[in-house]
Amino acid sequence: MRIIAHVDMDAFYASVEARHNPALRDRPVVVGADPKDGRGRGVVEAASYAARRYGIRSAMPISRAWKLAEAARRRGEPAVAFVHGNRKLYVEVSERVMAILASAGDAFEEASIDEAYVDFSSLGDFEAACERANALKREIAEREGLTCSVGLGPNKLVAKIASDFKKPDGLTLVRPEDVQAFLDPLGIRVIPGIGPKTEAELNARGIRIVRDLRALERGQLAEWFGRWGEDLHAKARGLSDSPVSNEWEPKSVGEQETFEVNTLDAAFITERVRALAGEVFARVGRQGFRAFRTVTVTVRFAHFRTVTRAHTTREAMTSEAALAAAAVELLQPFLDQRENPRGTKIRLIGVRAEKLLR
Numbered sequence: 001m002r003i004i005a006h007v008d009m010d011a012f013y014a015s016v017e018a019r020h021n022p023a024l025r026d027r028p029v030v031v032g033a034d035p036k037d038g039r040g041r042g043v044v045e046a047a048s049y050a051a052r053r054y055g056i057r058s059a060m061p062i063s064r065a066w067k068l069a070e071a072a073r074r075r076g077e078p079a080v081a082f083v084h085g086n087r088k089l090y091v092e093v094s095e096r097v098m099a100i101l102a103s104a105g106d107a108f109e110e111a112s113i114d115e116a117y118v119d120f121s122s123l124g125d126f127e128a129a130c131e132r133a134n135a136l137k138r139e140i141a142e143r144e145g146l147t148c149s150v151g152l153g154p155n156k157l158v159a160k161i162a163s164d165f166k167k168p169d170g171l172t173l174v175r176p177e178d179v180q181a182f183l184d185p186l187g188i189r190v191i192p193g194i195g196p197k198t199e200a201e202l203n204a205r206g207i208r209i210v211r212d213l214r215a216l217e218r219g220q221l222a223e224w225f226g227r228w229g230e231d232l233h234a235k236a237r238g239l240s241d242s243p244v245s246n247e248w249e250p251k252s253v254g255e256q257e258t259f260e261v262n263t264l265d266a267a268f269i270t271e272r273v274r275a276l277a278g279e280v281f282a283r284v285g286r287q288g289f290r291a292f293r294t295v296t297v298t299v300r301f302a303h304f305r306t307v308t309r310a311h312t313t314r315e316a317m318t319s320e321a322a323l324a325a326a327a328v329e330l331l332q333p334f335l336d337q338r339e340n341p342r343g344t345k346i347r348l349i350g351v352r353a354e355k356l357l358r
């Protein structure tokens with residue numbers, strides 16, 4: 001029997017800020033762009049749970065977050081602290097948390113800066129796994145002053161959905177015999193890979209919860225979605241045999257961002273490309289690579305046409321500055337006549353590092 005834990009840090013960036021800056025401790029915290037009294041551009045990177053009570057969410061325009069914060073302040077609620085992200089600090093804290101988790105089970109997989117899977121199968125039963133998970137939660141709280149939410153299940157898919165079930169500071173156990181009863185009433189968005197677009201398509205066909213999805217024949221899903229439809233058929237049943245492993249060798253590391261509003265604002269887009277390059281470079285390092293030779297950018301226009309451009313150098317690139325510069329240069333033609341003669345607004349950008357070197 002497999003026993004897998006998914007550990008997800010709660011409001012990670014905002015919690016780290018509150019922990020390392022005592023002045024923020026009792027205030028709602030928003031990490032992101034400078035709100036400039038409501039005139040700022042850019043987005044919320046993370047919001048603490050107290051800030052989420054005001055309706056503030058990550059990826060929301062910072063100007064909207066500012067308005068929500070002001071409305072709360074006028075109601076007499078605590079004022080939001082807006083802080084600029086300190087990625088170096090988040091990476092340091094993440095590395096310490098991951099070190100605690102890495103030695104806690106039979107296998108470990110870092111899924112992102114604030115999420116990891118741990119394989120507890122050799123503990124033999126779910127009671128022992130719960131105890132181990134609680135011990136880990138205590139250790140992370142004592143050493144780092146941070147809470148996390150843990151999902152325990154028979155595979156990575158169920159564990160991941162379970163960790164999100166009760167937040168913050170939750171522990172959700174889903175035994176193999178309870179998987180279907182756990183998943184069935186949940187909205188289809190809990191299934192990894194179902195984003196807003198697939199959700200809307202399925203909703204339009206009357207499919208809203210996992211039970212509705214499970215009622216569909218495999219052939220029907222394959223007809224609608226191809227290979228991905230067959231995956232959906234398995235996922236609706238909580239089936240997954242993906243191993244907990246960091247041994248998988250990534251061929252590339254990339255990040256993308258969909259803008260809240262389609263735009264052709266060159267300063268804003270350039271700033272977001274640089275921010276994405278920073279995130280990509282941090283992940284390249286965390287995956288154990290020191291350099292890369294190819295930089296790729298993706299541009300999706302308002303009407304959904306998607307274009308990628310790549311640049312490969314003979315010399316290895318080893319810095320965030322090199323990645324950012326290459327990405328900005330590749331993107332530049334899409335902001336002017338060269339690749340965008342009609343001045344079509346842009347919906348999404350992506351930055352990727354490839355040909356990774358150890």
Ligand SMILES: [Mg+2]
Pocket residue numbers: 008009010011012114
């Ligand atoms: Mg998290």
